[in-house]
Amino acid sequence: MSLTTESAVGHDELAVLKLLALEGGLEGDVKISCARLAERLDASNQTASRRLQRLESADLLERDTVSDGQWVAITDDGERALHAEYEDYRRIFETDAEVDLEGTVTSGMGEGRHYISLPGYNRQFEERLGYEPFPGTLNVDLREDSVRRRSAVSSLEPVPIDGWEDDDRTYGPAVCYPATVETSAGETYEDAHTIAPERTHHDEDQLEVIAPDKLRDELDLEDGDHVTVSVGDRE
Amino acid sequence: MSLTTESAVGHDELAVLKLLALEGGLEGDVKISCARLAERLDASNQTASRRLQRLESADLLERDTVSDGQWVAITDDGERALHAEYEDYRRIFETDAEVDLEGTVTSGMGEGRHYISLPGYNRQFEERLGYEPFPGTLNVDLREDSVRRRSAVSSLEPVPIDGWEDDDRTYGPAVCYPATVETSAGETYEDAHTIAPERTHHDEDQLEVIAPDKLRDELDLEDGDHVTVSVGDRE
DNA sequence: ATTACTAGTTTACGAGTAA
DNA sequence: TTTACTCGTAAACTAGTAA
Numbered sequence: 462m463s464l465t466t467e468s469a470v471g472h473d474e475l476a477v478l479k480l481l482a483l484e485g486g487l488e489g490d491v492k493i494s495c496a497r498l499a500e501r502l503d504a505s506n507q508t509a510s511r512r513l514q515r516l517e518s519a520d521l522l523e524r525d526t527v528s529d530g531q532w533v534a535i536t537d538d539g540e541r542a543l544h545a546e547y548e549d550y551r552r553i554f555e556t557d558a559e560v561d562l563e564g565t566v567t568s569g570m571g572e573g574r575h576y577i578s579l580p581g582y583n584r585q586f587e588e589r590l591g592y593e594p595f596p597g598t599l600n601v602d603l604r605e606d607s608v609r610r611r612s613a614v615s616s617l618e619p620v621p622i623d624g625w626e627d628d629d630r631t632y633g634p635a636v637c638y639p640a641t642v643e644t645s646a647g648e649t650y651e652d653a654h655t656i657a658p659e660r661t662h663h664d665e666d667q668l669e670v671i672a673p674d675k676l677r678d679e680l681d682l683e684d685g686d687h688v689t690v691s692v693g694d695r696e
Numbered sequence: 697m698s699l700t701t702e703s704a705v706g707h708d709e710l711a712v713l714k715l716l717a718l719e720g721g722l723e724g725d726v727k728i729s730c731a732r733l734a735e736r737l738d739a740s741n742q743t744a745s746r747r748l749q750r751l752e753s754a755d756l757l758e759r760d761t762v763s764d765g766q767w768v769a770i771t772d773d774g775e776r777a778l779h780a781e782y783e784d785y786r787r788i789f790e791t792d793a794e795v796d797l798e799g800t801v802t803s804g805m806g807e808g809r810h811y812i813s814l815p816g817y818n819r820q821f822e823e824r825l826g827y828e829p830f831p832g833t834l835n836v837d838l839r840e841d842s843v844r845r846r847s848a849v850s851s852l853e854p855v856p857i858d859g860w861e862d863d864d865r866t867y868g869p870a871v872c873y874p875a876t877v878e879t880s881a882g883e884t885y886e887d888a889h890t891i892a893p894e895r896t897h898h899d900e901d902q903l904e905v906i907a908p909d910k911l912r913d914e915l916d917l918e919d920g921d922h923v924t925v926s927v928g929d930r931e
Numbered sequence: 932a933t934t935a936c937t938a939g940t941t942t943a944c945g946a947g948t949a950a
Numbered sequence: 951t952t953t954a955c956t957c958g959t960a961a962a963c964t965a966g967t968a969a
Binding site for chain 3: 494495496506507510511513514526527528529530531
Binding site: 504505506507508511 | 962963964965
């Protein structure tokens, strides 16, 4: 579900925000008058005025009132609220159980190798993915449009990897998705998985892939090579 | 039009419909109780009950109340309402100035050839498309998902073709979009355009393509061949 | 023109209750 | 337990007015 922090504002206000977005409110300032907005809402201009006020006080909208109307721009929070709705509708209508993400092979930080080998994770890989992964991840720098498309992955059903702890520290939970890696030469590797921390990732533009084999060798990949990772549904 | 009193439904009700769709209300019946719904809405179960009643009386939802809850299913009207929202959000976030439509080549009625050759249209083709089209259209039977995706074309900027009249009758306005046709063999033709009557078309599942050359010859196409038509923005 | 306040009315809400 | 009614209250609406 969408866990936006928007409960301050109702669905009526969100509908207004959507309307402004359709007029270009995401790209920059948009000129609007309460009267014109009221007409499109089939309500009084007082109501239109209040809707805009509430959106502003909820930090979803920035306003600049001038003599003959007002200039409005949707804030980052506003865009997030709209995007959460968008994701919901995608989940409803895009039943496609596959998301293709494109990018270039890059050198990982070398962290992956360490974590993957830890017995707390490794045991789960064997159980839930059906193989012991090669100790290392293939890191992919996602192309800009794929970074945006990546959010669609959340509508797929992940393979959960539980967090655990040893004497020294705790290790957080992660999520895997079945994935197929395809090179620009057309070679494919099918039994791979993406892996990412369960908590919102800082590196939305980086995709990490694990597999039974060393993908760099299997697919003859080097840094900068273009790959398509087809992220799919469980089963 | 249906004879039932189609009381308009507010955004709060639509949000409930969306929630039910996310639970699978489009695929079939979904079991729900007002108490559980109320919890997710952060409202009283009386409000939850009312929302469902209003959705039902607006014909967006079918209900079957049983002793321990109720089974609900979203109607076709309900799906349409949700899909309209979906299209709005797509228009907001999918700034991609291209829509890929897939289908199979089919025999046109032979009408296209007649209309395209008419001087009232032909003159505009030369001026606004930059070429004199081959006297005939390539007709494509769109695949089901492409028929649905076709609505996204309306967010692109069309090349308008004006209506005109001669002594006998009037000829309606039409809209063109730049298009690229790709065969399943990988061959492409880039300087084509889709063409359709400006007024809502009866044949939403049929796509007509014009080009300077005879596309059937240029791309070696026969009835039943699969093609992808990439409909783009002006320029 | 505008936006936004105040006042009066309507609508929506939640609590209690019956089926 | 359910759903859905009534009813008193709270919130949202429209009309009028000021800036």
